[in-house]
Amino acid sequence: MEPFLPKRVFFEPKALDYSLGRRLYDFFRQKDIEVRMTASHNRVTGIPGKTASEGYREAKETLVVGVRKNGSFATCKPSAHYQLPLATSCPGMCEYCYLATTLGKKPYLRVYVNIEEILDQAQAYINERAPEITVFEGSATSDPIPTEYLTGALKRTIEFFGRQELGRFRFVTKYSQVESLLDAQHNGHTRFRFSLNAATIIDRYEHRTASMAERVEAAAKVARAGYPLGFIVAPIFVYPGWEEDYQAMFSALDAQLPLDARKGVTFEFISHRFTTRAKANVLDIFPHTTLPLNEETRKFKFGQFGYGKYVYTAEVMQAIKTFMQRQVAAYFPAAKTEYFV
Numbered sequence: 001m002e003p004f005l006p007k008r009v010f011f012e013p014k015a016l017d018y019s020l021g022r023r024l025y026d027f028f029r030q031k032d033i034e035v036r037m038t039a040s041h042n043r044v045t046g047i048p049g050k051t052a053s054e055g056y057r058e059a060k061e062t063l064v065v066g067v068r069k070n071g072s073f074a075t076c077k078p079s080a081h082y083q084l085p086l087a088t089s090c091p092g093m094c095e096y097c098y099l100a101t102t103l104g105k106k107p108y109l110r111v112y113v114n115i116e117e118i119l120d121q122a123q124a125y126i127n128e129r130a131p132e133i134t135v136f137e138g139s140a141t142s143d144p145i146p147t148e149y150l151t152g153a154l155k156r157t158i159e160f161f162g163r164q165e166l167g168r169f170r171f172v173t174k175y176s177q178v179e180s181l182l183d184a185q186h187n188g189h190t191r192f193r194f195s196l197n198a199a200t201i202i203d204r205y206e207h208r209t210a211s212m213a214e215r216v217e218a219a220a221k222v223a224r225a226g227y228p229l230g231f232i233v234a235p236i237f238v239y240p241g242w243e244e245d246y247q248a249m250f251s252a253l254d255a256q257l258p259l260d261a262r263k264g265v266t267f268e269f270i271s272h273r274f275t276t277r278a279k280a281n282v283l284d285i286f287p288h289t290t291l292p293l294n295e296e297t298r299k300f301k302f303g304q305f306g307y308g309k310y311v312y313t314a315e316v317m318q319a320i321k322t323f324m325q326r327q328v329a330a331y332f333p334a335a336k337t338e339y340f341v
């Protein structure tokens, strides 16, 4: 994949007080990319787009370079204690993006130049919870890989946690540009996870992300670099031929992943589901979507926050679960399945 290059970049004036901010400013000016200033990274105006779909596309080509204010980190239960805000959004256009509802109609990308201050805040949380281990999630607001070549924030974070006895880090990506992270001193304290799906699903719905083959190849490199490794298989769809397609995904992993790196690998399985609000968003941004969003073929399940979601029926869920369990047992007998939903 080509590295992400935005069409336009906004800078908060304060970002230029940091060496990373100045370096990025010079970098984009030299590339002849449109550079503008913005008073706040939270309220950026001037991104073009007449329709929701156009606005979305343009926002995904807009980068904002800002300073993250010293505030508290959001909690991230149940998988981690806190979110670690390294960046916001990503250049991908997955039709079922898990951030779509929170980022709204103009999900422009944001990177923060005050990484050291963000890590200082993480340190304070770790100290506060000592002697307990504190876990941070690095992809609650973004996919942190596409902007990594610009900021180096992820590598610094991985090395920060490499030095922490009581801090652990995890993140997930749909991208494959992992080279700069392979020699990071991670000390086994970062779980590097890849979001995977059947190749047909990735090709059809995960626009502008790495292909399945690229992600599997990147995962093998990460495994060889000694990182704890994990896979989120999501969202899982049932359609004619789904078993063959997901079987091919496991075969690709089997062909690439060194045997000695499979112990301790984690799997998370999430079947496809949608809320009424998410469906409306998808149809706004991708009016010609072929995503299966027919409520009549699903079961309605009340969620814990008062809104419900449409999930596969119990019978279909059981079929997916049995299938995935068999794959894990066959190819990754020493892996841990964290959950299936």
Ligand code: SF4
Pocket (backbone or CB within 6 Å): 089, 090, 091, 092, 093, 094, 096, 097, 098, 099, 100, 142, 143, 174, 206, 209
């Ligand atoms: S890669 Fe992740 S964050 Fe980016 S659009 Fe796809 S689902 Fe959303």
